[in-house]
Structures are given as structure tokens and as C-alpha cells.
Amino acid sequence: MIRREVAWRVFAGEFNASTLHVKDSEEERSPSYVVTPIGAMINRMFVVGVLTENENIGTDNEPMWRGRISDPTGTFYISAGKYQPEAASMLSRLKVPAFVAVIGKSRVYSPEGGKMYLSIRPETIVEVDAGIRDLWILDTAKATLLRMEAMKAATTIEEPSENALVEQGYSPTVAHGVMRSYQFYGMTDLDKYRSMVLATLKRTLPNTDEEDHYVPNLSAAEEIDIEERPDDMDQEDSVLDVIEELDLDGRGAPLDDLISATSRMEMDRTRLEEVINSLLDKGLIYEPVLGKMKRI
Amino acid sequence: MKKEQLAPMAKEINRVLKDKNEEDILQELETLVNEYGVNVDDAMRSIVRKFGGNVGQLSLQGGRMTIAEITGSEQSLDLLARIVYISKRMIGKDGDREIVGGILGDDTGTIPFTVWEPEGFDLEKGEVLLIRDAYAKEWNDEAQVNLGNRATWERKNPTELPMPERMPAQEVKVTDLKEGMRSVIITGRLVDVEQRTINLEAGPKTVISGVLADETGKVQFTDWSEHELQTGMGVRIENAYVRAWRGIPQLNFGEYATVVTDDGLPPVTDLVNSEPRPISDLESSGGGFDIVIRGTVLEIKRGSGLIQRCPECHRMVQKNECMVHGKVEANYDLRIKAVVDDGTGAMTVIMGQDITKQLAGIDLARAQEMAQEAMDMEVDQEFIEERLIARPVEVQGNASSDEYGMMLIASRTELMSRDTMAGIEALVAKLEGSV
Numbered sequence: 001m002i003r004r005e006v007a008w009r010v011f012a013g014e015f016n017a018s019t020l021h022v023k024d025s026e027e028e029r030s031p032s033y034v035v036t037p038i039g040a041m042i043n044r045m046f047v048v049g050v051l052t053e054n055e056n057i058g059t060d061n062e063p064m065w066r067g068r069i070s071d072p073t074g075t076f077y078i079s080a081g082k083y084q085p086e087a088a089s090m091l092s093r094l095k096v097p098a099f100v101a102v103i104g105k106s107r108v109y110s111p112e113g114g115k116m117y118l119s120i121r122p123e124t125i126v127e128v129d130a131g132i133r134d135l136w137i138l139d140t141a142k143a144t145l146l147r148m149e150a151m152k153a154a155t156t157i158e159e160p161s162e163n164a165l166v167e168q169g170y171s172p173t174v175a176h177g178v179m180r181s182y183q184f185y186g187m188t189d190l191d192k193y194r195s196m197v198l199a200t201l202k203r204t205l206p207n208t209d210e211e212d213h214y215v216p217n218l219s220a221a222e223e224i225d226i227e228e229r230p231d232d233m234d235q236e237d238s239v240l241d242v243i244e245e246l247d248l249d250g251r252g253a254p255l256d257d258l259i260s261a262t263s264r265m266e267m268d269r270t271r272l273e274e275v276i277n278s279l280l281d282k283g284l285i286y287e288p289v290l291g292k293m294k295r296i
Numbered sequence: 297m298k299k300e301q302l303a304p305m306a307k308e309i310n311r312v313l314k315d316k317n318e319e320d321i322l323q324e325l326e327t328l329v330n331e332y333g334v335n336v337d338d339a340m341r342s343i344v345r346k347f348g349g350n351v352g353q354l355s356l357q358g359g360r361m362t363i364a365e366i367t368g369s370e371q372s373l374d375l376l377a378r379i380v381y382i383s384k385r386m387i388g389k390d391g392d393r394e395i396v397g398g399i400l401g402d403d404t405g406t407i408p409f410t411v412w413e414p415e416g417f418d419l420e421k422g423e424v425l426l427i428r429d430a431y432a433k434e435w436n437d438e439a440q441v442n443l444g445n446r447a448t449w450e451r452k453n454p455t456e457l458p459m460p461e462r463m464p465a466q467e468v469k470v471t472d473l474k475e476g477m478r479s480v481i482i483t484g485r486l487v488d489v490e491q492r493t494i495n496l497e498a499g500p501k502t503v504i505s506g507v508l509a510d511e512t513g514k515v516q517f518t519d520w521s522e523h524e525l526q527t528g529m530g531v532r533i534e535n536a537y538v539r540a541w542r543g544i545p546q547l548n549f550g551e552y553a554t555v556v557t558d559d560g561l562p563p564v565t566d567l568v569n570s571e572p573r574p575i576s577d578l579e580s581s582g583g584g585f586d587i588v589i590r591g592t593v594l595e596i597k598r599g600s601g602l603i604q605r606c607p608e609c610h611r612m613v614q615k616n617e618c619m620v621h622g623k624v625e626a627n628y629d630l631r632i633k634a635v636v637d638d639g640t641g642a643m644t645v646i647m648g649q650d651i652t653k654q655l656a657g658i659d660l661a662r663a664q665e666m667a668q669e670a671m672d673m674e675v676d677q678e679f680i681e682e683r684l685i686a687r688p689v690e691v692q693g694n695a696s697s698d699e700y701g702m703m704l705i706a707s708r709t710e711l712m713s714r715d716t717m718a719g720i721e722a723l724v725a726k727l728e729g730s731v
Binding site: 046101132135139145171201 | 728
């Protein structure tokens with residue numbers, strides 16, 4: 001059964017404190033996950049916050065929209081380019097500040113050893129009201145506390161394992177994430193997260209004093225100011241799409257057409273050949289006759 | 297392979313060949329297996345053939361199974377098992393043909409069995425036997441072992457299969473039911489009971505089916521041997537088993553089950569309002585009958601909004617062209633295919649015209665108008681997206697699963713109005729109280 005990746009509810013403070021990026025299997029194109037210090041293992045995520053900035057750092061023809069979304073614990077960075085046309089168009093239309101809900105995939109950019117820049121690649125962005133934001137804070141607080149409880153359970157069990165956690169009543173998904181997290185980060189300072197959740201909840205309640213609700217900054221990541229290049233996967237996906245489009249007679253897409261189509265995507269011939277070779281290796285396309293590529 | 301491991305196989309060869317020197321056979325077997333790398337079954341066959349024996353009589357390693365491995369489609373299987381229950385029955389047109397039936401057990405589970413030609417079959421409850429060349433079939437949706445005219449059996453020393461008399465029965469609640477469970481004990485109230493006739497290969501058969509509820513949920517059941525059941529009755533059923541249809545666990549029980557009334561249960565009305573279940577739970581049980589989930593709408597899938605259906609088969613069509621019926625005058629319909637995610641898991645929820653109207657505030661006529669004005673059927677999908685994405689919903693219906701994932705056909709969907717502030721206050725109080 002194909003299991004749709006669950007959308008994790010996490011606060012920015014927890015997400016940005018992550019320093020572990022994993023793949024669940026060695027298989028090509030298997031999903032990747034950002035593992036947080038308290039057991040969220042995030043491929044897809046659902047966040048609601050305030051859009052405070054949006055700008056197009058690309059060109060008019062080739063837009064790349066960036067946005068910052070704040071929750072009470074920190075900032076989520078989102079970016080949407082030509083591969084996320086709906087989200088990019090939505091980002092271009094929104095006036096800041098605005099409450100928005102974002103459903104998207106966790107993204108990691110690590111230009112050099114050790115450093116990780118975390119962001120969200122949105123699948124969907126919608127404008128919402130304050131009620132939806134408050135509800136998200138409540139649900140996210142509950143989800144966070146549940147994972148903290150599971151982390152704590154993992155430290156009190158003599159030989160912690162996924163099965164042991166499931167036996168204690170945690171879902172297999174939570175148990176799996178918590179064990180991955182525990183093995184990498186060891187015991188996280190849960191009190192820090194407990195204060196973060198409590199302060200966030202209190203700030204959300206109407207008519208409470210602001211002063212003692214300082215939300216600690218737990219972020220490990222640095223702000224992103226590096227322009228991203230679409231990575232290999234993106235290029236492979238778009239070449240696959242183009243092959244399908246150009247395959248008019250069902251006998252494959254002619255290589256010449258492919259070269260001219262991809263040159264418009266700023267992909268030179270050498271790069272195109274690399275991508276094609278990679279797709280051939282992965283068994284995603286084949287060459288039915290010389291000079292034609294067909295999607296499998 | 298070591299000589300000690302090959303010895304019982306040499307013995308088996310000798311059982312078929314009779315009166316050969318076992319040491320010689322072992323020698324030959326060892327040569328084939330260890331020097332030439334022939335697999336054990338092939339080696340055994342070739343030795344039997346060489347001496348003119350009947351290969352069909354050989355009990356090969358590949359054929360030996362445990363009860364848990366039996367799927368119900370085995371044409372030939374060998375089994376070492378204990379008789380857990382046994383009785384004689386008369387069948388046939390005039391009820392003059394005797395067969396023997398019962399339950400076999402090993403340390404992996406139990407399974408019903410039938411001996412079709414029981415002449416000389418004098419085993420009793422508790423005895424252990426080695427069955428060769430039996431076959432397995434599904435009967436009343438459950439795998440069964442059959443001893444036909446090809447089968448042979450042999451009494452074994454009970455110490456060869458140490459196990460309890462009967463598999464420990466599992467006392468479970470409705471939400472614990474999972475495909476493949478056997479020896480299930482369950483207590484619940486029958487909220488729906490009906491008699492129906494189904495057509496089996498052997499001819500029509502009357503069964504009783506319906507819905508059983510306990511405080512955790514509801515499950516459809518089939519009673520294959522017409523116990524005295526009535527709507528509203530509280531019952532305790534022992535020795536039931538579970539089969540799944542599209543992932544939805546269903547309770548089955550037949551002649552080896554006992555059904556007794558149990559009146560210590562709340563009335564039906566208190567049992568039919570199911571509590572919401574986490575989607576992760578439904579993922580592990582494969583589905584559920586008439587369940588409730590609460591989650592957030594995260595996606596409105598393609599094929600939502602205004603769609604066209606073939607008037608013949610109601611399949612979705614595009615440009616009046618049905619995959620099966622060709623050119624058709626398609627009907628318009630309105631529906632929503634949404635992804636609902638509760639943080640533990642996600643599933644696709646299908647909602648029909650009425651629910652779409654109530655949830656998104658758009659009816660078929662308005663949807664058609666909008667599509668005409670925009671000259672684009674997708675405007676309706678966008679309209680629905682704007683109204684539903686990121687909204688909390690409560691959904692009721694049957695959740696099933698197939699290779700594409702989990703799906704729920706909604707009988708009811710409601711936008712939830714949740715008292716968020718009360719929830720936050722309660723959580724704050726709990727956190728501050730626990731310092």
C-alpha cells in the first residue's frame with residue numbers, strides 16, 4: 001500500500017533546531033526526512049503562521065518566490081519557483097502581513113560540510129484567519145508534547161526500541177521518529193521545549209501579560225540568503241515531463257526537440273545528457289530507437 | 297548439509313522405496329547434495345526414481361507447512377498437527393455419507409480440517425498426526441485443510457509437537473480486529489441482523505449477516521451456521537475469525553463457534569456513536585466499518601468539483617468519451633476528493649453531491665453556471681479549495697484500503713467548530729500543574 005506521508009505539525013523553533021537529514025532507504029528517489037531533536041521525522045509538514053515577507057528573487061520570466069512565515073517560536077522559510085507554479089502565484093498575490101497555511105515538503109540545503117539550511121517547498125498555500133492559526137497552535141502544541149513524552153519514555157526504557165514504544169501505546173510513526181531522533185541527538189533538553197510550548201500557548205490566549213512569555217530561540221540553522229539552484233531531482237522531474245510532452249506519436253521524444261526545449265530551461269546540452277544518462281540508469285526512460293527517448 | 301540433517305530425509309526415501317539399505321541411500325543423498333549441490337527435494341526425487349519408486353509418495357521439505365503459512369490455495373501440503381477438536385458428520389443427499397471434521401493446531405495457530413474418506417481414520421482429540429498430500433481451500437472465507445483421496449496420514453508421538461491443547465483464545469475489542477485473526481473471543485451487541493442467501497460453488501447457502509458493536513466501534517459479521525441471532529441482542533462469541541474486504545476487518549463465525557447471550561452491555565444507542573479514531577490506527581488495521589475521523593483538509597484532489605459521468609456505468613468521463621461505452625451524453629455531477637490528515641496519518645475522503653453542497657456551499661446548478669462563465673470546469677475545484685483547505689473536519693463512513701492507500705467514502709462530513717481557547721487554557725493548566 002502506498003502510504004501518503006503524514007503532514008507533521010511542528011513549531012518553527014523545533015524544526016529549525018534540526019541537524020539530521022536522512023533517507024529512509026537507499027533506493028533512488030526514496031523520500032528524505034528532516035529529523036528534529038524531539039522525534040518528528042518530517043517529509044511533509046503543515047504550518048500556519050504570519051507571512052511577514054515575500055519577494056521574487058528570480059526574474060519575471062523565471063520567478064523564484066521567497067517568503068518568511070512566523071509562528072511564536074521562530075520563522076519558517078519557504079520558496080516556490082517554476083516547479084511550484086500555484087504556490088508561487090499565490091505568494092506573488094498575498095499582501096503581507098497575512099495569516100497563511102502552508103502544506104509542503106521539508107527541504108535541506110547544505111552548501112558546505114555541517115551547515116544546514118532548512119526550508120519548506122510548498123505544495124499549497126492558502127490565506128486563513130486567526131482562528132485557524134490558533135487551532136494550529138493548539139494542535140501543534142499537543143503533537144509536540146506527545147513526542148516529548150515519547151522521547152522521555154525512550155530514556156526510561158531499559159532497551160529502547162520502536163516496538164517497546166509501540167507497546168506503550170505510541171503510534172508506529174511516532175515511535176520510528178523518536179528512535180531515529182534519540183539515536184542521533186541523544187537526550188534532548190526537554191524542559192527547553194516544554195517552556196517553548198507553554199509560552200506559545202500563553203501568548204495565544206487573549207488578555208495575558210506579555211512579559212513572562214518570552215519564547216526561547218532554539219534555532220540551530222542560519223538564515224538563508226543563498227540563492228538556490230534547482231537540484232538534480234527537480235531537473236530530472238522536468239526533463240521527464242518534457243519527454244512525455246514531446247512524445248507525440250508514442251515512439252519517443254526526438255533528442256533534437258528535447259535539446260531545444262530544455263535550453264529554454266537554462267539547461268545546456270552537457271547537463272541534459274547527464275540528466276538523460278541518470279534517468280536511463282534509473283530505468284525511468286529508455287531509447288526505443290536511436291535519438292529518441294521514451295518514458296517508461 | 298550435515299549428515300545428521302540428511303538422515304531423516306534418507307529415512308523418508310526409504311519409507312517410499314521400502315527395504316533398501318538406509319546407509320547407502322544416505323550416502324547417495326550426501327553425494328548429490330553436498331558434492332554436486334543439488335537441492336534436497338530434487339535429490340530425494342531422483343533417488344526414488346532411480347530405484348523405481350513412486351515420487352508422488354515422497355514428503356518433501358518444500359511441502360511441509362505450519363498452520364500460519366497456509367493461505368487456502370495449496371494443492372498439496374504436508375502438516376504436522378494436533379487434533380484440537382474432532383467430530384463426525386453426515387452429508388450427502390440422503391445424509392448417508394460420513395465425513396470427519398474438526399480443528400487442527402500447531403504452535404503457529406489453528407485451522408479447520410475435513411477428512412472426506414474417513415474410513416480407518418481413528419484419531420482422537422489430543423493426538424498428533426503427520427498429514428501428507430492434503431490440500432487447502434477457502435471455505436466460508438476461511439482457509440481449511442482437506443484430506444482427499446490422495447492424502448495419507450500417520451499417527452505421531454504427541455511429544456513431537458509440544459503445544460497447549462488449544463491456542464490461547466484472544467479476547468478482543470472491535471477496534472483490535474485484524475485480518476487473519478483466529479480463535480477470537482468478542483462481546484458486543486447486534487445492531488443489525490439479516491438473513492441472506494449467497495451463491496457458493498456448492499449451491500445457495502443461507503447465512504446471517506449484520507453489524508456488531510461494542511464500546512470501541514462497529515464491525516460487520518457473517519454467521520455461517522445460522523445461530524439464533526436477533527437485532528439488539530448482546531452476545532459473547534467464541535472461536536470467531538477475521539477476514540478483510542478491501543482492508544476492512546470483518547468478523548466470521550461458523551459451526552465451531554459458540555454464541556451465548558450476554559446482557560451486561562450498554563444499550564444499542566450508547567454503542568453506535570463511535571469516538572473518532574486516529575488515522576494511524578486505521579492504517580494498521582487496514583480500514584474500518586462506519587468509523588469517525590477528525591482531521592484537517594490538506595488537499596483537494598484533481599477530479600473534484602464539477603465532473604462528468606457516463607450515464608451507463610457512472611464512471612468519470614472526459615469530453616463525453618467513456619472508457620467502456622465510447623461516445624456518450626455524459627451527466628454532470630459534483631463531488632470532492634479531499635486529503636484529510638490528522639497528524640497521525642492521511643487518507644482520501646470522497647464526498648458526494650449532498651455533502652459537497654453542505655460543506656462548500658455550492659450546488660450542481662451553481663457549479664455549472666460558474667464553469668460556463670469561466671469556460672473552465674476547474675473554477676469549481678478552486679472554489680472548493682478556498683473554502684476547505686486548512687479547515688478542521690469530522691468525517692464518518694467506511695474506511696478501506698488498497699494498493700493506492702486509504703480511502704473513506706463519507707456518509708457525513710462536518711466542518712468542526714472547536715473551542716480553541718478552552719483547549720489552550722486546559723493545556724496550560726495541565727502543563728503548569730505538572731511543574
